[in-house]
Every structure is written in C-alpha cells, then in structure tokens.
Amino acid sequence: MPESILKRIAEGDRNAVEDCLNSYGGLVYSIARKLLANDADAEDAVQEAFIDVWKNAGRYDPAVASEATFIAMITRRRVIDKIRHSGRRISTDPIEEIVQEPGDKGHKRIELSVEANEAAEAMKTLRPEQQTVLRLSIVDGMSHQEIADATGIPLGTVKTHARRGLLRVREALGLGGIIDFGNKEAAI
Amino acid sequence: MNEKERELLLDLLTRQATEGLSPEESRKLAALEGSADDSFDLAAAALLLSEFEPTEQLPSHLRSKIAADASEIVAANAVDKAPDASVVADRKTPLFAWLGWAVAAAAVLALGINLSMTRFGVNEVANNPPPAATPTPMTPAEAHDKMMAEPGMTVAKWTPAAKTGDMANVSGDVVWSDKEQKGYAMLRGLPKNDADASTYQLWIFEENQGDKTPIDGGTFNVSSDGTVVIPIDAKLAAKNPSMFAVTVEKPGGVVVSKREKVAALAKVETSRPPEA
Numbered sequence: 001m002p003e004s005i006l007k008r009i010a011e012g013d014r015n016a017v018e019d020c021l022n023s024y025g026g027l028v029y030s031i032a033r034k035l036l037a038n039d040a041d042a043e044d045a046v047q048e049a050f051i052d053v054w055k056n057a058g059r060y061d062p063a064v065a066s067e068a069t070f071i072a073m074i075t076r077r078r079v080i081d082k083i084r085h086s087g088r089r090i091s092t093d094p095i096e097e098i099v100q101e102p103g104d105k106g107h108k109r110i111e112l113s114v115e116a117n118e119a120a121e122a123m124k125t126l127r128p129e130q131q132t133v134l135r136l137s138i139v140d141g142m143s144h145q146e147i148a149d150a151t152g153i154p155l156g157t158v159k160t161h162a163r164r165g166l167l168r169v170r171e172a173l174g175l176g177g178i179i180d181f182g183n184k185e186a187a188i
Numbered sequence: 189m190n191e192k193e194r195e196l197l198l199d200l201l202t203r204q205a206t207e208g209l210s211p212e213e214s215r216k217l218a219a220l221e222g223s224a225d226d227s228f229d230l231a232a233a234a235l236l237l238s239e240f241e242p243t244e245q246l247p248s249h250l251r252s253k254i255a256a257d258a259s260e261i262v263a264a265n266a267v268d269k270a271p272d273a274s275v276v277a278d279r280k281t282p283l284f285a286w287l288g289w290a291v292a293a294a295a296v297l298a299l300g301i302n303l304s305m306t307r308f309g310v311n312e313v314a315n316n317p318p319p320a321a322t323p324t325p326m327t328p329a330e331a332h333d334k335m336m337a338e339p340g341m342t343v344a345k346w347t348p349a350a351k352t353g354d355m356a357n358v359s360g361d362v363v364w365s366d367k368e369q370k371g372y373a374m375l376r377g378l379p380k381n382d383a384d385a386s387t388y389q390l391w392i393f394e395e396n397q398g399d400k401t402p403i404d405g406g407t408f409n410v411s412s413d414g415t416v417v418i419p420i421d422a423k424l425a426a427k428n429p430s431m432f433a434v435t436v437e438k439p440g441g442v443v444v445s446k447r448e449k450v451a452a453l454a455k456v457e458t459s460r461p462p463e464a
Contacts, residue, residue: 009258012266017258025246025254031236033244043250048425050254051369054261055421065230073226073233080208081425115234123238137206138232139239144207163202166231173234175227 006067010058020053027068028075035079035141041086049078064175068113076138083141115173122172123165130165133158189220197222205232211396214424218401221443260331261370264419328417332372335363342366342429344454346375349433354379358452362432364392364420371420373405373432378416378451381436383409388451389441392422393431402433407441431455 005023008016028049032042052074060070123131132151136142144162148155189197200217203209205228209217217223246254326334335341346360357377364371373390381388390405397403406421436449 009262010265012262012264014259014262017255017262021246021251021254025251026244027242029246029250030242030244031240034240043247046246046250047253047257048369051257051261054258054265057265064226065234068237069230069233072237073229076205076233076236077229084208084210113234113237115230116237119231119234120238123235134206134235135239138235142207144203159199159202162206163198166202166205166228166235167198169235170227170231173231175230 004060004062004067006053006057006060006070009054010060017054021050024068024071028071031072031075032079032082036082037086041082045075045078045082049075052078065115065173066113069115072113079141118173119169122169125172126165126168127161129153129157130161130168133161134165134169137162193220196220201225201228205229211398215397215401218443223443257368260326261419263326264328328372328419329374329415331419332363332374332417335365335370335372336361338365340365340367342371342456344429344432344456346373346432346434346452346454348377349450349453355451358434360415360452362420362454364426364429364432366427366429369422369425371422373418373420373434373454374415375418375434375452376415378410378434380410380412383411384439386436387439387441389435389437389445390418390420391433391435391445392420392426392429393433394426395428395430396425399430402431404441404443405432407437429456 005016005020009020029042029046032045032049033039036042036045049071053071056074060067064070065073123134126134133147133153136147136150137144142150144158145155147153148158151158153161196216197220200209200213200220201222203213204217214223336343342364344362346358346362348356348358350356355378358375359377360373360375362371362373378388387407387409389407391402392405393399393402403426404423406418406423408416408418410416432454434451434453435445435447436451437445
C-alpha cells in the first residue's frame with residue numbers, strides 16, 4: 001500500500017503537496033464551486049481548505065476514514081463558513097430534481113472513498129423525507145430553514161430528519177465519535 | 189452529561205455538520221466538549237462524496253497559490269515534530285473563564301511596560317532575508333520577517349505577564365494576517381522547557397470567539413536560549429485579533445487552560461489598515 005499522502009505532508013515532505021493537489025485538487029475545487037455563490041468565494045474557500053489540510057494532516061487517521069473523506073470534511077467546513085457569510089450557490093434545478101435519487105451521479109465514489117459507498121448504502125435505508133433533507137442540506141448546501149421553505153416540511157421536522165439521518169449514516173460508517181449517542185435515536 | 193446537555197450536544201453536532209454554527213453556538217459546543225468530535229462531519233463528507241461527482245479541475249493560478257502556501261506550512265510540519273503536535277485534534281477551544289487574561293493584561297499595562305518595536309530587534313531578522321527565488325521554503329524566522337515587512341499585518345509586542353520570575357524578560361513580537369490566516373510569534377527570553385514536563389501554548393483573542401474563548405494557536409517547546417519564531421497554528425479562523433498570549437501547560441497542551449502560568453501577553457494596540 002502506498003504511503004498516505006497526508007502522512008507525508010505531516011512529516012514535511014514537500015513532494016507530497018503535488019501528489020495531494022493531483023489527487024484531491026479537483027475534488028476540493030468541485031465541492032466549493034458547487035456550493036458557493038461566486039467564484040471568488042469558491043477560490044478563497046479552496047485556498048483556506050488546503051491551508052487547513054496542510055496544518056491538520058497530522059490528525060489524519062486512516063483507520064477512521066479515507067483521505068478523500070477527511071479532505072472533503074475539511075473542505076465542507078470552510079465552504080460552510082463561506083456560505084454562512086456569503087451565501088450558497090443558488091441551484092436553478094427544480095426542487096424535485098435536486099432531491100431525486102442520485103442515479104449514476106455517484107459512480108466515481110468507489111475511486112474516491114470507501115465511506116462514500118457505505119454512506120450510499122446507509123442512505124438507502126433512510127426514510128424518503130430523511131433522504132430529502134440530507135441531500136438538500138449536504139449535497140446542495142441549504143440551511144434547515146431554506147429546506148423547510150422549499151419543501152414545506154416544518155422546520156422542527158427538518159432538524160429531526162437531519163439529526164436522525166446523519167446519526168444513521170454515522171453509525172453505518174462505524175464513526176463512534178467521542179460521545180456515544182447509541183442507536184436508539186438513529187433507528188427511529 | 190445529563191439528558192438536556194446530551195440533547196443540545198446532538199443538536200449542535202448535527203447542525204455543525206449540516207449548516208454550520210454561529211460563534212455563540214460554537215462556544216456552546218466547545219463547552220460541552222464536543223468540538224473534537226469529527227464523526228458527524230465525516231459522515232456528512234462521506235454522504236457528499238456518495239452523491240457528488242467532482243468534475244472540475246483546479247485552475248492553475250489557484251494551484252500555484254495553494255502550492256506557495258503549502259511550501260511554508262509543510263516545511264514547518266517537518267520542523268515542528270514536537271511530541272505535543274497532536275494537540276491540534278481539537279477544532280475549538282471550549283468555553284472557559286478568561287477573565288484572568290484581562291486582569292493579567294491590565295496588570296502588564298499598569299506596570300507601564302510598553303516596549304518599542306525596535307527593542308525587539310526586528311531588524312535583526314530583517315537583515316537576513318531569504319534569497320530571491322530560492323527553491324527552498326522559508327524558515328519560520330524568514331517568513332516572520334517577510335510578514336513584518338508587509339503592509340496591513342496585525343502586529344503586537346510581547347510583554348511579560350509578571351515583572352519577576354524566570355519569564356520577566358520575555359520580549360518579542362507577533363505578526364498575524366487575517367486574510368492569510370497565518371502568523372508568527374517571535375519570542376525572546378522564554379526559558380527552556382522540559383517537553384516531558386510542560387509545553388508552551390499560544391492563544392489568540394479575537395472577534396469571532398470573544399475574549400472569553402481565545403483560539404488555540406498551537407503548542408511549542410523551547411530547547412535553547414535565545415530567540416524562537418513559532419508559526420501560529422490557529423485552530424479556528426481568527427478575525428481582528430486584539431491580544432495574543434502564551435501560557436505554560438502540560439505536555440500536549442490543553443483545551444481548557446487554568447491560566448496558572450502566563451508567560452507573555454501581546455496586546456494589539458492599534459488598528460492596522462486593511463490588507464491589500
């Protein structure tokens with residue numbers, strides 16, 4: 001197995017930077033471009049995300065997640081910060097198209113992340129409303145209030161769907177976290 | 189943790205992973221010691237990857253900027269191999285009472301400790317700039333010097349937190365860029381520490397988190413007398429820092445400082461013009 005790119009970065013290997021950008025530059029940029037309202041914000045978010053990657057590479061634990069998932073997590077955090085300050089990219093697609101089954105949209109996920117496949121399987125076990133809320137939130141970057149407004153689902157119910165759906169996915173991925181919330185709520 | 193706290197923690201972790209948190213909510217999450225829990229964010233990231241096909245390529249101009257950022261930071265990774273580096277596992281510093289910081293800062297100011305920039309020998313570093321177009325990354329001292337020479341940086345001077353004791357002669361400066369979210373602390377007079385017994389930890393007081401919840405700026409050790417230059421490793425985005433502080437903590441650093449031993453404070457005295 002090749003040595004982890006992030007481990008090499010954590011050890012100060014400058015050659016690993018190029019490898020990281022080759023492997024994940026498109027991913028990070030694509031996430032930012034999809035979710036952010038303007039290109040300048042997207043570029044800022046990408047630059048900041050990679051700074052976080054360089055700084056936090058030592059935190060990466062391959063036993064917990066793939067590099068793609070770890071880097072996507074860092075990217076999402078930066079993008080969410082930007083969305084809160086600047087606004088998300090406004091989709092021109094009808095809400096029905098946004099929330100539909102992904103079809104073959106995720107066909108590259110095998111190459112990207114083992115957890116992506118597991119998350120996809122977990123998603124299938126969720127109730128349709130939970131799937132809708134998670135897609136609108138995580139894939140399209142909508143706030144809970146925006147989801148409530150767009151779908152007519154009460155805000156409190158949106159929050160409940162997001163929580164239970166995410167708990168289920170977290171459980172399916174074996175991500176215990178530091179706090180054990182148990183399976184009771186996720187199973188509801 | 190009681191049921192109410194557990195419920196709040198679950199709500200905050202979910203919201204952090206889906207729509208983000210306000211600074212106040214981040215403080216609540218930190219107070220519940222949930223900041224280090226990445227599991228909800230990782231689950232969200234995996235979900236995103238499961239339904240999303242990256243189709244875009246990183247533009248070359250952006251790639252160049254990122255590679256330039258990386259050169260310095262990754263080089264610092266190689267230098268900073270202190271065993272306590274893993275303290276970065278926490279994203280946010282939990283809520284805790286930082287009133288003592290303000291008291292200490294006020295005490296310092298009351299003592300009339302107002303060192304001029306020239307006293308810190310900034311030029312001492314500036315006299316030794318890196319060669320142009322050097323293929324090797326800048327050292328932290330060189331990067332510090334470069335930032336100090338740039339307009340729009342937030343700059344402050346270190347003053348000792350106590351007028352007696354082994355840290356009474358601490359001096360130096362700190363430079364920070366909001367735009368680049370990076371900075372360097374140059375310190376003189378910090379005693380050598382036994383890395384197995386203690387570590388130094390840097391804190392950033394800034395606008396987003398407020399004075400009660402400064403941002404963890406990373407840990408470092410001092411292994412020799414003289415000047416040390418530390419890259420600031422801010423765990424959160426810092427905005428308009430008003431003060432920096434260095435404390436002595438247990439090896440590995442802390443999430444909640446008891447501020448039992450404050451080594452130095454650097455209060456930002458003036459507003460700087462915005463960065464270009």
